[in-house]
């Protein structure tokens with residue numbers, strides 16, 4: 234009997250352990266793992282788990298200390314940074330971002346990259362490394378070539394904590410206990426489609442991506458050591474490899490991270506230290522896929538330490554292990570891929586055209602103001618790059634992409650066929666003054682009514698002029714007479 238009870242107890246424990254372990258990383262139905270039972274003894278109840286995290290929080294920045302670190306950084310490195318908030322958490326904490334660039338807050342024809350840390354409240358390594366990264370870049374500008382390359386050529390935005398409430402509560406979810414990495418609209422299932430039900434942290438990220446066009450990004454997690462790439466979910470909810478159109482590109486980007494890491498690429502669990510999300514375990518409503526589908530942003534989900542919440546004395550080592558990966562993934566925004574600008578042939582204005590790679594069912598947009606585009610691609614391959622814009626003839630070119638970045642500018646000829654005439658932007662168009670556009674368009678208008686109105690105005694002016702002449706003449710006459718006689 235005793236044996237049966239012990240067996241039941243063990244079964245219960247292993248079930249508990251598996252549910253705990255499934256929450257280790259991105260979450261979900263992660264299968265049993267050799268280390269699962271090992272960690273069990275320390276996680277018998279949720280309370281002791283929180284106690285343990287409270288103890289471990291020693292040496293980690295609290296939310297107010299994070300804010301202080303931000304202002305200290307802003308003060309020290311104001312020449313290369315700008316601090317802003319993208320919104321507030323459920324409990325009203327600002328979601329602080331630091332932008333690092335030689336021209337922070339100024340739009341330039343450069344790619345933008347973002348790091349998002351602490352998506353899960355109990356995975357705080359990322360938020361610490363983010364501040365270390367920012368300070369390292371500041372200290373090494375004009376000293377280290379990689380720091381200088383990044384600051385001069387990329388706009389790097391760092392959000393150390395997407396979930397400050399969850400951090401405070403020592404738990405995965407936010408203050409409403411919602412897993413933020415399951416709160417985004419999903420491509421396969423109609424979950425999270427209710428805008429009002431979405432968490433403020435999620436909404437803040439979605440607004441952010443409308444404001445800024447990011448080329449790529451990475452969110453930082455803990456509980457495993459792997460670079461995870463889209464798709465995260467499968468249509469049949471089964472665990473299997475489900476690649477997105479840019480599978481090759483993503484495998485390359487994930488490898489940039491894992492190969493630059495101290496030992497991520499030597500993983501025995503993941504070949505090369507990278508994994509397709511759905512192949513690991515399917516996740517729905519994640520941030521990564523949403524970025525790629527809705528924001529043209531190539532996002533990776535990085536699991537940067539086996540231990541979700543390691544003792545703070547390990548943070549420096551973890552920084553050393555991840556430092557080159559973080560720098561190289563940001564630098565790959567300019568060191569690899571195809572980049573360029575798109576102009577119109579008739580007057581040379583920038584065109585926010587689409588850039589498509591033949592054979593890859595995905596398009597990225599050149600920016601509205603400078604028409605610069607940054608198309609990340611796996612190196613050592615041939616590609617056909619196409620630029621498309623309504624009202625213009627598409628253009629394509631064949632390139633052989635090596636290890637280094639290639640520049641391809643496009644000059645598109647207006648398509649004068651009547652069908653697309655309407656959508657074509659005239660040369661008089663200026664993105665800074667829309668009012669000017671209307672005025673300039675009215676004047677050369679060949680319409681009869683316009684001439685009529687014009688003639689009427691001339692006649693009216695002429696009439697006014699004549700009247701003024703008469704009045705002046707009369708006044709003149711009056712002025713010659715004594716003042717009293719004015720009263721007529």
Ligand SMILES: *[C@@H]1O[C@H](CO)[C@@H](O)[C@H](O)[C@H]1NC(C)=O
Nearest residue numbers: 458495496497499500501539
């Ligand atoms: C990487 O190194 C750390 C620290 O030495 C170790 O704990 C971990 O198991 C290693 N992981 C791999 C995949 O080699």
Ligand SMILES: *[C@@H]1O[C@H](CO)[C@@H](O)[C@H](O)[C@H]1NC(C)=O
Nearest residue numbers: 420478526592593594595596
């Ligand atoms: C291309 O992707 C879109 C979704 O973005 C999909 O609707 C369409 O069917 C795809 N086309 C091909 C040829 O796969």
Ligand SMILES: [Zn+2]
Nearest residue numbers: 258259353454
């Ligand atoms: Zn996580």
